[in-house]
Amino acid sequence: MNCPMNLSIIxxxxxNEKQLERQLKSVVSGCKNLEFEQIVVDNASADxxxxxxxxMSNVKVIVNTENKGxxxxxxxxxxxxxxxxxxxxxxxMKVEEGxxxxxxxxxxxxxxxxxxxxxxxxxxxxxxxxxxPRRLPRVWEQxxxxxxxxxxxxKMMDKYLMKDFDGDKEQEVDSVRGxxxxxxxxxxxxxxxxxxPRYYIWYEDVDICREVTKMGLKVMYSPVITAVDYVGQSFKAQESMWKQKNFTRSMLTxxxxxxxxxKWMWIWLARPIGILLVYLKNKNCLFIIDFFVILITIVFVFRYNNLFFWTIDGLAVLGSIIFFLVSIHTFSKKRKILSVVLIFASLISLLVSLWSGYQSRDTKFQIIDLKISKENEYYVYKYKLKSDGVRTIPKFEIAFCPDLPIDYVGINNEQDIRYSEELICSNGNYGGKRFVNFEPRDVEIIVRTKNIIDGYYISPMK
Structure with missing residues (x-):
């Protein structure tokens, strides 16, 4: 070779005080006939x-006072x-002799x-x-x-991670590890x-491989030699938030x-979510938030039956799954089991909510008691009703003969009424009242009128 120096190892x-000496010594034994130089660039180590x-003799060193990546x-x-x-x-790393x-x-x-x-x-x-080696990353995978x-x-990452890779075969690849x-x-x-230099850490190896391919050269994997890779010993000391921020920043770059x-906009949109999940996990907030969402859902799901609380149920399911995703590799065994229990609890709550809504579409009512009394010039009718619905009915209506003037329609448990409106008949008479979001089981409807009621209907509203 014409070049006085064959190889520069950077x-x-x-x-890296625990790993570096082993690596430097292995490099010396790895070069038997080569003219080589060893260069170490330190990024503001504290050890x-x-x-x-x-x-170490014959090692060039650059000592940075700031870690620029x-x-x-x-x-x-x-x-x-x-x-x-x-x-x-x-x-x-550790390389073999020669x-x-x-x-x-x-x-x-x-x-x-x-x-x-x-x-x-x-x-x-x-x-x-x-x-x-790995294939070039695709947006949805990242x-x-x-x-x-x-x-x-x-298994969704099998193609990207080259699960079918044959380590004994020399082959051209998309990218190799740095x-x-x-x-x-x-x-x-x-x-x-x-x-x-736009990459602080991560993705710089994929990027240079893509640059090399772009200039018409190959990126190759060859089992002609073997080296030991202890993989990411420095990063084990880094906080998960630091890793998430830098990993996703380089991914976006x-x-x-x-x-x-x-394409990259999806990375931009997902990145804050990923950072938030790590933050919540570090602060132990995700478990607390999810627990109270489930608790609220369990309390309210057996009281109300409408789209709003179905949505709450759905969010509870989503929250439980997110909690599980974040905790699966970081929390204790008991916490992982709890996260699975939360998922099933929220799923059951959602299914019960939807099922009861389905069942309630054909809810029937029956009068189990009717009391008629006289107060001065008024007749007072007290209808005690019972429904065969599974749970509550979101909308409930009672109406009377269209030509019957009625002075008042009320319900005994007024605290359960969320909304009501008068039913005005075509001839202008008061035809009843519509109640929204209250429990129709075992309730008493009170009607006050100067006339004798001889016709009415009671039904859930669609």
């Missing part, structure tokens, strides 16, 4: 990461590098390849599912991720960067760059 660190790097730090490393090939290697010689030689022989990544395994030697839907329907990414320098020279507005 590693971005943030509080002893920088101290460990400075104890993964993309920015990698680009800083590229600026001081001199290798013909660039290896972006996470601090929680393996970097092999994969650099592999890339040198394939001029049509811009990026290659090897077989990444876990510490037990098994193919690491979280570090496999919206589902934001809303935690794959926790309930895991934890081990070997790149030709000409890619950086054409683009002006290794990773688009990616789709705004590569897709039309009518």
């Amino acid at each position: 590693t971005v660190t943030w509080n 002893k990461t920088v101290e460990i790097v400075k104890t 993964f993309s920015h730090a990698n680009n800083q490393g590229v600026e001081i590098s001199s290798g013909e090939y660039l290896l972006f290697l996470n601090p929680d 393996s970097l010689d092999v994969i650099v030689d592999w890339l040198e022989k394939r001029k049509d390849v811009g990026i290659v990544s090897p077989r990444l395994v876990d510490e037990n030697g098994k193919l690491n599912e979280d570090a496999k 919206v589902a991720l934001i809303l935690k839907l794959p926790h309930i329907f895991p 934890s081990f990414m070997l790149m030709r320098r000409e890619v950086v020279e054409k683009l002006g960067f290794a990773f688009d 990616y789709f705004q760059k590569w897709e039309a507005w009518y």
Whole structure:
């Protein structure tokens, strides 16, 4: 090779004192015949990461006082590098002895390849599912991720996560993971960067793979070597809200760059919902809100039967499901069981509400008692009614002979009346009264008139 330096290994660190030394030593053993350099860019670590790097010989280090993100730090490393090939290697990686010689030689022989990544395994030697290549993300899949839907329907992500991937087969792929990414320098020279600086963290690896494909080069997976990927050790210390905000921000940036507005707008709309769900989960508010929604529903669902409370029932179901989605991977076993119970309770409440509404459409009434008395010049009729409805009837009407003048129609439990209106007959006489939203079971309707009533009807209103 004409270039004095074959390979530049660039590693971005943030509080990686426990993993970094192992990685740096493995890189040395991984390069037997290569001219190589190691560059570490530290993003304002608060632990002893920088101290460990400075104890290692022949390692260049850039110490940032501010964490400006993964993309920015990698680009800083590229600026001081001199290798013909660039290896972006996470601090929680471990490469095998002599393996970097092999994969650099592999890339040198394939001029049509811009990026290659090897077989990444876990510490037990098994193919690491979280570090496999992935297909390019689609909008609906990413919206589902934001809303935690794959926790309930895991197979919906199978295509995106390449569940059919054969780790023993060399193949061209849409994207490889940024934890081990070997790149030709000409890619950086054409683009002006290794990773688009608009990405703080996440999606920068998918983006560069798409850029490489756009310039006519291939993105390849090759099991020619194996490396151990311990996956995201730094991020385990980060708060879930920080992760959600940065993950969804980068997701939105990616789709705004590569897709039309009518696609990325769905990410923009779903993002605040995802952040809110994480906030409620962190504050333990989601459980409290959902619990009271269910409690209110159970209380009112057996008292009222109309569209408003059917809607409340539906929201209770939705709230329970959201609570379950958020809690499934974070809460204790008891809380998960409780979330399932809440879902079933709200579903039962909704079904009972709808069923009783269906049953009540043909509700019949019967007079179980009639008392007639005389008060001065008035006849007072007290009708005691009973309905065969399952629960309450939203609208109820009592009317009398159209030509019969009636002085007053009332109901004994006035506190249950939500709305009433007079029924005026075509001839101008008072024909009765319509009552809305009250319980018609075992109620007493009082009619006062100077005439003898010889005709009436009582029925639920449609």
